[in-house]
Amino acid sequence: MTPLKISIAATLASLVLVVVVFELIRSRRLRERYALLWLLTGVVLVVLSAWRGGLNTIAGWLGVRGYPPAVLFAVGLLFVILVLLHYSTVISRLTDQNVVLAQRLALLEAKLRERG
């Protein structure tokens, strides 16, 4: 079984994540589109941290013996990888769009100069 102190600390930390994400959306510093994955991460971690029996069971399924909180690390890491991968695709799209914007702007400027 997971030590109680670890469960409490992990639950609190996950709750802080959820609250911070929520506040970022509220203050319009984070768009809903990019917040969904973070919220999912936070909620899954809250559930796994607080629901000690569940964490134990899942650890059993995965063959983790002796230290169930290792599952928390694994799940947390998995979600961080997902978020990073998602951001890589977002950055790629932004890069493409930035190129298009720069080209459009330069062409427009050239046209204005030739006229003026």
Added chain:
Amino acid sequence: MSTDVRERPVVVDERLRALRRIAIVPAMNEEPNIGRVLEELRAFDPGLEVVVVSDGSTDRTAEVAEAHGAHAIRLPFNLGIGGAVQTGFRYAWENGFELAVRVDGDGQHDPSQLDRVIAPVLADEADIVVGSRFAGAEGYRSSATRRIGIRILAWVVSAIARQRVTDTTSGFQALNRRAIALFAADYPHDYPEVEGMVMTIKHRLRLQEVGVTMREREHGRSSIGAAASVYYMAKVLLALFVGLFRRNVVPLEEKE
């Protein structure tokens, strides 16, 4: 827009004729549909200016629009419906239009029903009017998942707005200058009609629904599939929920 001689005279409401009015038409790759939409808009009201916002189209949507006498704004890449429509609201705001209607470029909105949508704005009974597929008039078929989604959203928005609404995803709308000002300053991104309704209420603008019938798409498919709608639902519900805890932005002030 040119005001050429028509074969048959069009009767336009006097109060409407007195206003600077514009139709905002978001369109992404609607080359086969856009011409007819613009002809129908002109048949409704020859004095209605039209701005087509081509949202990263790869076909000749913008050229066809210009050939039909509309202003065309070419977005350099796809911004999504919210970004495209807001471009139209900014255009309407900056050019001093007093009344705007929103009509989709795919032909599902029937311009001959615009008089119904515009009427409450002309009578100064509403700041924004939404043409609803479910408020009376029959004639809309849709997939089961979509109908459930529409129901849930209608229920949630009605609860937040404390006013019964039936169609939260309709882009068939009429707005006066106050509403144009609000949406020019701040417009949601992904499913803008839903959040837009809530914003309207929170800013104490008067919202009204009128029954309309919409047509099936003539060419092409709707941009939202079943799997994507679940994702959209999650996003919209999250946005609505967070919106409850948000202070309102101040809409653009009229410059003297």
